[in-house]
Amino acid sequence: MYRIGELAKACDINNDTLRFYEKNALLTPSSRSESGYRLYTEKDKNILQFILRAKGVGFTLAEVRELLSIEVNKADNACADVKTLVDIKLADVERKLAELARFQMSLKRLSDACCGGKESAEHCTILEALESNTDNVRHET
Amino acid sequence: MYRIGELAKACDINNDTLRFYEKNALLTPSSRSESGYRLYTEKDKNILQFILRAKGVGFTLAEVRELLSIEVNKADNACADVKTLVDIKLADVERKLAELARFQMSLKRLSDACCGGKESAEHCTILEALESNTDNVRHET
DNA sequence: ATAAACCTTATAGCTAGATCTTAGGTCAAG
DNA sequence: CTTGACCTAAGATCTAGCTATAAGGTTTAT
Ligand SMILES: [Zn+2]
Ligand SMILES: [Zn+2]
Ligand SMILES: [Zn+2]
Ligand SMILES: [Zn+2]
Numbered sequence: 484m485y486r487i488g489e490l491a492k493a494c495d496i497n498n499d500t501l502r503f504y505e506k507n508a509l510l511t512p513s514s515r516s517e518s519g520y521r522l523y524t525e526k527d528k529n530i531l532q533f534i535l536r537a538k539g540v541g542f543t544l545a546e547v548r549e550l551l552s553i554e555v556n557k558a559d560n561a562c563a564d565v566k567t568l569v570d571i572k573l574a575d576v577e578r579k580l581a582e583l584a585r586f587q588m589s590l591k592r593l594s595d596a597c598c599g600g601k602e603s604a605e606h607c608t609i610l611e612a613l614e615s616n617t618d619n620v621r622h623e624t
Numbered sequence: 625m626y627r628i629g630e631l632a633k634a635c636d637i638n639n640d641t642l643r644f645y646e647k648n649a650l651l652t653p654s655s656r657s658e659s660g661y662r663l664y665t666e667k668d669k670n671i672l673q674f675i676l677r678a679k680g681v682g683f684t685l686a687e688v689r690e691l692l693s694i695e696v697n698k699a700d701n702a703c704a705d706v707k708t709l710v711d712i713k714l715a716d717v718e719r720k721l722a723e724l725a726r727f728q729m730s731l732k733r734l735s736d737a738c739c740g741g742k743e744s745a746e747h748c749t750i751l752e753a754l755e756s757n758t759d760n761v762r763h764e765t
Numbered sequence: 766a767t768a769a770a771c772c773t774t775a776t777a778g779c780t781a782g783a784t785c786t787t788a789g790g791t792c793a794a795g
Numbered sequence: 796c797t798t799g800a801c802c803t804a805a806g807a808t809c810t811a812g813c814t815a816t817a818a819g820g821t822t823t824a825t
Contacts, residue, residue: 519772566740605698609706613678644783659802
């Protein structure tokens with residue numbers, strides 16, 4: 484049995500995070516002490532680690548909650564259900580990746596065109612590009 | 625002169641967003657009508673478009689504010705100042721890209737290993753991987 | 766016995782970027 | 796002259812995932 488601080492330390496998270504997970508129906512301690520302290524079992528710890536791993540591959544807490552509801556009742560769910568969650572997340576991640584890649588390209592182009600020197604920014608192509616409605620970035624001469 | 629709704633429509637944003645930008649020192653209309661309505665000039669519109677373009681390449685509003693403070697006073701700033709902002713942002717974007725790429729890899733591995741079939745999730749390697757503390761995903765047989 | 770460390774609940778605050786609500790005042794058309 | 800679109804200010808609400816505070820009770824070690 485772990486008390487909240489012990490489990491938090493063991494899993495390198497904050498006590499408050501455990502209370503937050505409880506309030507948000509992700510992990511409820513199996514029991515309480517006479518004085519009301521939360522008591523977590525090894526099984527609870529495994530669930531917490533499941534949560535942390537799922538977070539670690541990019542799932543939001545809401546998505547983790549869905550995964551958990553399958554996990555605790557595997558027999559009534561199919562591989563398809565699990566894979567669907569993963570594939571939706573994967574598509575989501577890939578959409579974000581594409582957006583960030585666009586940001587990266589634009590920023591690179593802006594950076595490359597600018598001399599980065601100490602003289603006045605009046606000739607700066609970065610500002611110029613942000614002022615105009617074109618995608619072209621002129622190179623500073 | 626544009627009233628708030630006209631400018632918002634012309635730039636495809638919400639009226640509230642313009643009020644929000646004003647409150648957050650990004651864009652203050654050049655004048656007000658007798659009855660207190662905001663009146664935006666063409667110059668204001670250009671500033672708004674600057675803001676929207678900067679947002680479009682990934683800058684946060686706080687960063688846009690910095691860019692604007694250079695933009696309105698180019699002579700007192702150097703190319704180096706502008707380029708630094710862009711390069712910091714670029715590094716930030718690349719850090720996020722790396723994290724998402726890790727997510728993508730993990731999710732792909734999980735997805736590829738799962739049969740996605742209609743039978744019980746009791747043998748699902750996705751759940752198995754999230755339960756265990758290994759990075760290895762066993763392929764379903 | 767007392768101090769430190771730990772725990773409890775409930776509630777508020779944080780970031781970011783809006784969006785919505787309330788309770789009105791203004792303006793143009795029919 | 797009234798309807799409906801538009802505008803005002805100030806403040807609340809939303810998402811996400813915590814983090815902090817207040818005011819108190821419990822445990823453990825010395
Ligand atoms: Zn230059
Ligand atoms: Zn430059
Ligand atoms: Zn399967
Ligand atoms: Zn499976």
